[in-house]
Amino acid sequence: MNTKYIDLIEQTYDFPQDEFQLKNNALQFHDINLMELIKTYGAPLKFTYLPKISTNIQRAKTWFNSAIEKHNYKGDYHYCYCTKSSHFKHVLDEALTNDIHIETSSAFDIDIVNKLKDSGKINDETYVICNGFKREKYINNIAELINSGHQKCIPIIDNYEELDLLTKETNKDFQIGIRIASEEEPKFEFYTSRLGIGYKNIVPFYEDQIKDNDQVELKMLHFFINTGIRDNAYYWNELQKCLRVYTRLKKVCPSLDSLNIGGGFPIKNSLYFTYDYEYMVDEVINQIKLTCEEEGVPVPHIFTEFGSFTVGESGGAIYEVLYQKQQNDREKWNMINSSFITTLPDSWAISKRFIMLAVNRWNNQYERVLLGGLTCDSDDYYNSEQHMNAIYLPKYEKENPLYIGFFNTGAYQETIGGYGGLQHCLIPAPKHILIQKNEDGSLHTQLFREQQKSEDLLNILGYYDN
Structure with missing residues (x-):
């Protein structure tokens, strides 16, 4: 019986795809070992895979130059x-x-x-x-x-x-x-x-x-x-x-x-x-x-x-499922350790959908869930994946953390969310990682910004004397 998360994904989509691969029961994105990224930097985090920017620019240049040549x-x-x-x-x-x-x-x-x-x-x-x-x-x-x-x-x-x-x-x-x-x-x-x-x-x-x-x-x-x-x-x-x-x-x-x-x-x-x-x-x-x-x-x-075509597909966000709340006989809420309103504002403001996948535990059984953010706002949720009526993720296990990734989030989310400033309910902005390729093809990561601290937000609010 096909009841594992990997079975669901393979039956529902054409998977794997160019940018998404599975290795050792965990998701890889453009050959980025996402679980290693989590082990190194923790979650929540945002990342920017810089080579994808150049890839998309060159794709567009090729399409236009080919059409120009074809039509003289x-x-x-x-x-x-x-x-x-x-x-x-x-x-x-x-x-x-x-x-x-x-x-x-x-x-x-x-x-x-x-x-x-x-x-x-x-x-x-x-x-x-x-x-x-x-x-x-x-x-x-x-x-x-x-x-x-x-x-x-x-x-x-x-x-x-x-x-x-x-x-x-x-x-x-x-x-x-x-x-x-x-x-x-x-x-x-x-x-x-x-x-x-x-x-x-x-x-x-x-x-x-x-x-x-x-x-x-x-x-x-x-x-x-x-x-x-x-x-x-x-x-x-x-x-x-x-x-x-x-x-x-x-x-x-x-x-x-x-x-x-x-x-x-x-x-x-x-x-x-x-x-x-x-x-x-x-x-x-x-x-x-x-x-x-x-x-x-x-x-x-x-x-x-x-704009979006240039930078959108370079970005991603990773969260940990902190807790599961069974609110009635049909609705299970997986609570993430961040906020959709603050980190993916388009998902809340214009109901934009991003690619959402589990990062780990692909061989576990899956369940239908809703995703909730940490703020006290009733709109801080993400309730449906594109072309599906619900979200399915590996079953929540308190002793076995589940991480989820949202991909192709690189356009507008930081500026709309007010990067580096105040966030709803003072939820801190997550740390931001830059990923680049070395000349030998290996990946190099660096911390661009740490997660916001209490002092950062209180300083904006005027609680510290300048």
């Missing part, structure tokens, strides 16, 4: 990383080893850009695409970067006042982009994105504010939709509307030569996950080329801004 596409491809997905230095250091560019969202991002320039990680040939609604400090920082001679700093105009604000602060000629305010999916509570300028208003905006402005050159049209790059009618329809705007604008604006199709490649959130990245890239390039040929304009250079 006469434009270049530029990969940008969205710093908002994870601002950590170790993430940027790894990503920038792959000859990529940067997309920013706020004033402090430009301070990071300056630090990266000072350290030689980027230079004046690196595109810095400045997105977002720009307040005074952001405008000033962008202007300072342009005034310093960084000609490939391209602010993306989000509203009608930004161009005037930028020209007042800059003393050099500079290039800009315009963001399209795309229409949202019908299920959204609003029809049009709050970001950017409406489809019908872009050409008039160029005619009124850019065409006769000798200081400014329009280089880029920026297109992004909230649901990401998906093979559905909504995405292809919005892309076609974008391309119609691009070709109209190109006919009256010779300097326009680049199309930024934003980001939104999905990442693996289940062992069932399937997505044909290569097909999607091929079809995007094909659609852009066909539309430009029909309208008689040159094809644009292609920019993408991948």
